[in-house]
Amino acid sequence: MEIGGADDEQVQETMAALPTPDRSAPRATTPPDEWDEDALLERLLAGDRAAAGALYDTLRPPIDRTLRRVLHHRGPDFEDHVQATFERILRGLAEDRFARRSSLKTWACAIASHVALDALRRIQRERGRSAEMPEQDVLPAGPSPSARIESLNELRRIQGILSDMNPDLAETLVMHDVLGHKLSEIGALRNATESATQSRLHRARAELKRRSVRPINRRQP
């Protein structure tokens, strides 16, 4: 399953179109393809400020893609979510929580999906308190305006279900069915076997299906 590859390409192309960084500047802007992941981690753990550019260039595309796929818009808070993801990544490194069972990018995706699901829960709580819907900057695809509005409603319904689900199950669902990561990768992140991860995915899908037949907006009075 290869989902969202076009997003990555779009981000990579956009970043490739940027002017070449000035290598004489004190800030390190070495292209990420010159950085081995182990070397990058080693420099990060040593507190090398010069690794900031490489870390950003390496992880921004997968983080960007994950956040956009789950949140489905680039609202004013989007950059805050990106920063929150980087903050959690660095905190995880400081607390030795990255066990290198998966690639750094996959780990970053998992953290970004966590941040995105947290944001969805917050949005759902705000929707529960306010009758007005937050502004959606981009409507989903559809052949006509009415179809696009219908898609938007469906999107919000699915987001509502995800935000209500067990966080672990929702994260597994997002990682596998939305972002297209393999079961083995997801299992490695949690130090679980592939069969255990598949079982978790099965439960996640069952919960999604069960919740999808319930009346929506049940939180509202």
Place this chain on the structure above:
Amino acid sequence: MSTPTNDAPEMLDVLRSGPVGVTSPEDVEKARGDMLPWLESQIAGLPAARNVHRQEKHARRLRAYWVGGGFAVAAAAALAFFVSGSEPEGRDIQASFGDIDDAPRSEPEAFATVVSGRVKSESMEVFVGSRIGLSSRVATTDTEGATLSASTGVQIELDKSTQLSLASGDGAKTPLPNRLVLHQGRADFSVPPLPSGQTFVVRTDDVEVTVIGTKFSVAHEGEFTCVRVSEGKVRVARGGQSETLTRGQSSGCDAQKKDATKTSLRSPRNGASPSTTLAAENALLTRALSAESQGDHARARRAFSALLAQYPQSAFAEDARDGLKRLDRVPSSE
């Protein structure tokens, strides 16, 4: 990749498909420029954050260890009390924690924890909060001392340029956590009151100090070892002879010229020199304790009484009175 078959993926099509916003190259560059300074500062603080996290993790483990160790020691002490409750007190002043060595210990390799200061072990710096194992030899720097807290409750203040081994160092089959070897420098010890029959031992090249529960210091420089007692009572064995030191007394400090003036002893009786009365008092107390430990209560009573009669102002007087009280509690049939 095999997945269960149901309609869940189709339900999520709305997330997987559709536009999610377009970002111009200018916006991407701006976001990068905005994020990098913050990211650099975070990365610069990463080693310190790691250090703090590791120390906190270590402290959490240590707390768990102390709680677990406390329960284990309490259980072992209770067991020892019930098993050997009929044995006379003070039966063996040289006994060690080996008496309860069979009791379960949660982490037998853990012995001392660095509380403050700088300590090195085999050229590796040992951070505050870290544990030092039984077989370790630690050293303080030339500029800073350190404080260690042993799992037995003993507090150890290491002076600058001091080297200390935490192993028994005497070839014992089982290295016990109540023996230290001072190779160089000075260390002050604060030993909590120990259960009956248990001791704490500090050795240098020429001296073995056996403690029952006290505060004392041992300084080992060149061929000399100076022992000073701040509280309680210790026994010092040197060259085949042993003497008991109590509060305010010292041994071997006269040989160290720079420390000679600091030696403080109690006032002698009848104008006799301190060393004269000290030796006599010490001999009486040693004789009494020895007799008591051998079950010869009559001889012990005589020795305690003689000590009190001849040297009523002796620093050992309280020990003698305590000894007589103990003997009074012994049933008369004995």
